[in-house]
Amino acid sequence: MRYLTMALTKGRLAKQTMQLLEKVGISCEEMTDPATRKLIFINEELKLKFFLAKGPDVPTYVEYGAADIGVVGEDTIMEEGRKIYEVLDLGFGKCRMCVAGPEEAAALLNGQEQIRVATKYPKIARDYFTERKNQTVEIIKLNGSIELAPIVGLAEVIVDIVETGSTLKENGLKVLEEVCPLSARVVVNPVSMRMENARITKLLDDMNRILTLK
Amino acid sequence: MNQKILHTPEGLRDIYSDECERKQILEQRLHQVPASFGYRDIETPSIEFFDVFGSDIGTIPSRDLFKFFDREGNTLVLRPDFTPSIARAASRYFQNVDHPIRLSYLGRSFVNYSGLQGRLKENTQMGAELIGASGADADAEIIAMATETMLAAGLTEFQISIGHVAFFESLAEEAGFDEDTVLRLRNLIHNRNTFGVEKLLGSLEEEKDQTAAGPLDERIRRLLIALPTLTGGGEVLDKAFRMSEGLRAQEAVVRLKKVLELLKVYGLERYTAFDLGMLSVYMYYTGIIFRGYTYGTGEAVVKGGRYDALLRHFGKDLPSIGFVVVISQLLNALQRQKIEILPEHERYLILYGEEAAEEAVSKAVAWRKQGKYTELMLLASEEDRKKSDEEYRCEGGYAGVVRL
Numbered sequence: 251m252r253y254l255t256m257a258l259t260k261g262r263l264a265k266q267t268m269q270l271l272e273k274v275g276i277s278c279e280e281m282t283d284p285a286t287r288k289l290i291f292i293n294e295e296l297k298l299k300f301f302l303a304k305g306p307d308v309p310t311y312v313e314y315g316a317a318d319i320g321v322v323g324e325d326t327i328m329e330e331g332r333k334i335y336e337v338l339d340l341g342f343g344k345c346r347m348c349v350a351g352p353e354e355a356a357a358l359l360n361g362q363e364q365i366r367v368a369t370k371y372p373k374i375a376r377d378y379f380t381e382r383k384n385q386t387v388e389i390i391k392l393n394g395s396i397e398l399a400p401i402v403g404l405a406e407v408i409v410d411i412v413e414t415g416s417t418l419k420e421n422g423l424k425v426l427e428e429v430c431p432l433s434a435r436v437v438v439n440p441v442s443m444r445m446e447n448a449r450i451t452k453l454l455d456d457m458n459r460i461l462t463l464k
Numbered sequence: 465m466n467q468k469i470l471h472t473p474e475g476l477r478d479i480y481s482d483e484c485e486r487k488q489i490l491e492q493r494l495h496q497v498p499a500s501f502g503y504r505d506i507e508t509p510s511i512e513f514f515d516v517f518g519s520d521i522g523t524i525p526s527r528d529l530f531k532f533f534d535r536e537g538n539t540l541v542l543r544p545d546f547t548p549s550i551a552r553a554a555s556r557y558f559q560n561v562d563h564p565i566r567l568s569y570l571g572r573s574f575v576n577y578s579g580l581q582g583r584l585k586e587n588t589q590m591g592a593e594l595i596g597a598s599g600a601d602a603d604a605e606i607i608a609m610a611t612e613t614m615l616a617a618g619l620t621e622f623q624i625s626i627g628h629v630a631f632f633e634s635l636a637e638e639a640g641f642d643e644d645t646v647l648r649l650r651n652l653i654h655n656r657n658t659f660g661v662e663k664l665l666g667s668l669e670e671e672k673d674q675t676a677a678g679p680l681d682e683r684i685r686r687l688l689i690a691l692p693t694l695t696g697g698g699e700v701l702d703k704a705f706r707m708s709e710g711l712r713a714q715e716a717v718v719r720l721k722k723v724l725e726l727l728k729v730y731g732l733e734r735y736t737a738f739d740l741g742m743l744s745v746y747m748y749y750t751g752i753i754f755r756g757y758t759y760g761t762g763e764a765v766v767k768g769g770r771y772d773a774l775l776r777h778f779g780k781d782l783p784s785i786g787f788v789v790v791i792s793q794l795l796n797a798l799q800r801q802k803i804e805i806l807p808e809h810e811r812y813l814i815l816y817g818e819e820a821a822e823e824a825v826s827k828a829v830a831w832r833k834q835g836k837y838t839e840l841m842l843l844a845s846e847e848d849r850k851k852s853d854e855e856y857r858c859e860g861g862y863a864g865v866v867r868l
Contacts, residue, residue, distance in 0.1 A: 314762040315762025315763075316762070336656065337658070440757075
């Protein structure tokens with residue numbers, strides 16, 4: 251039997267995924283050891299390999315078939331636009347993609363004004379403004395602390411993930427529009443889906459059963 | 465020295481020595497398959513007018529094409545895909561032919577993928593097109609040929625997945641969705657996003673309540689949601705047949721069933737699977753589409769389908785179907801599956817000192833006449849002479865080395 255390889259998004263998503271997998275009888279003890287420096291973890295019995303990667307890299311690993319299955323946030327899937335199958339909604343890691351800014355910026359969103367939008371997600375921001383709102387905007391790509399941009403005058407609004415909204419609030423910003431709700435997804439390489447259909451389908455069905463029990 | 469002149473541009477590479485030999489042997493083996501089915505070769509230019517690959521043809525997105533201008537200011541394109549070129553050529557040269565035309569090709573294609581993706585921009589492709597045949601027998605012939613090429617490459621574990629674009633399209637049409645909804649559904653089904661389909665249909669339902677339009681046919685709703693998972697052997701066709709009772713989409717299933725029966729006669733049905741959720745980015749496909757998958761590569765190695773409307777763009781209305789093998793993908797897969805491509809000829813080496821030059825040349829001439837691939841090497845320096853025959857043999861992979 252061949253190994254099935256799973257790419258998990260580092261951090262909370264990976265932990266929650268492993269908890270779910272444990273419920274369907276898949277565990278990987280190596281991974282729970284906090285001192286480990288290993289990059290790849292193997293469950294010999296079930297012929298499964300796991301590795302942790304940065305979110306935006308997970309769709310890349312899966313598209314090229316370096317991983318058969320991946321677990322990643324929907325925001326990353328939308329932003330990367332890779333040729334992968336999005337087969338299961340895990341229901342956790344829930345948050346929203348939002349347009350946020352100071353309250354007075356709301357007026358700028360209803361006109362034809364060419365505003366500046368700071369974001370970590372240029373593709374999602376562009377699709378939202380040009381396709382859905384039909385507004386021409388200038389996108390400024392940033393890599394973190396997006397909330398800074400409207401405060402220091404780099405942009406009028408931002409497009410970013412909002413979980414609780416407390417960071418926004420503390421900085422005098424608020425959600426102006428919701429782009430879409432987000433959650434964690436299981437993605438699969440199209441070739442793996444064909445060549446290892448039985449194993450992958452069973453895994454997905456098992457996971458889905460636990461999810462619907464909740 | 466300018467380092468740049470030693471490097472190739474991103475996405476382009478040199479192929480040489482053993483790899484080049486393996487590639488060419490593979491190309492020849494694959495190329496034999498359409499020839500054995502009676503296909504004749506065609507060579508079209510690498511450069512064509514932009515319109516041949518324009519957006520109304522429905523091939524690669526135009527931003528991914530290599531574009532440049534001729535002296536008159538016309539936009540030219542390096543061909544990204546052979547099918548439109550061959551459709552153009554066939555429309556022009558086979559105006560008065562009233563029986564099907566069978567054409568095969570082997571050549572390079574060029575796609576200007578955006579950077580840092582690790583994709584090759586130049587690829588060798590081998591393929592075949594059957595022009596002027598609309599029946600299930602033509603579909604089966606092309607699929608059988610695609611399967612035979614996979615076998616000719618030495619693959620044993622692979623799958624040819626077959627779908628039909630009209631299945632989804634007639635469902636969407638019968639449901640009366642607007643263009644935007646169809647596009648969103650296409651994307652969701654293409655990504656096998658079942659819950660996304662459910663959500664979209666749910667939200668449409670709510671809107672419909674407000675606009676007082678008729679509700680979505682329950683059969684269509686169930687089929688659209690099941691579509692991403694309608695994959696597998698012949699039993700999937702039976703299931704789809706039952707589910708699409710009374711709908712136009714059922715015609716597509718009937719066609720697939722006919723093709724399956726013919727593939728059984730070819731003796732190739734065990735490599736076949738069906739996938740009704742398969743959609744293609746090439747919008748020119750109108751009927752059956754298929755892809756060949758194997759281990760060791762994240763993408764399909766064989767792609768193909770029916771394009772009944774494409775030749776209309778070039779003034780001739782002929783139903784056609786074709787397939788292509790992407791040779792670099794196939795080579796990757798073979799290498800990762802450790803399937804060797806053995807050279808068809810053994811190579812020999814004659815080592816000689818300056819004094820034995822004439823003897824060496826005449827021996828080489830004699831060997832080559834016998835059909836032995838013979839290389840001559842002058843042992844010019846002391847170092848050359850010190851190396852043993854065995855060392856030379858191992859280094860160059862020769863079958864035999866003689867020293868004169």
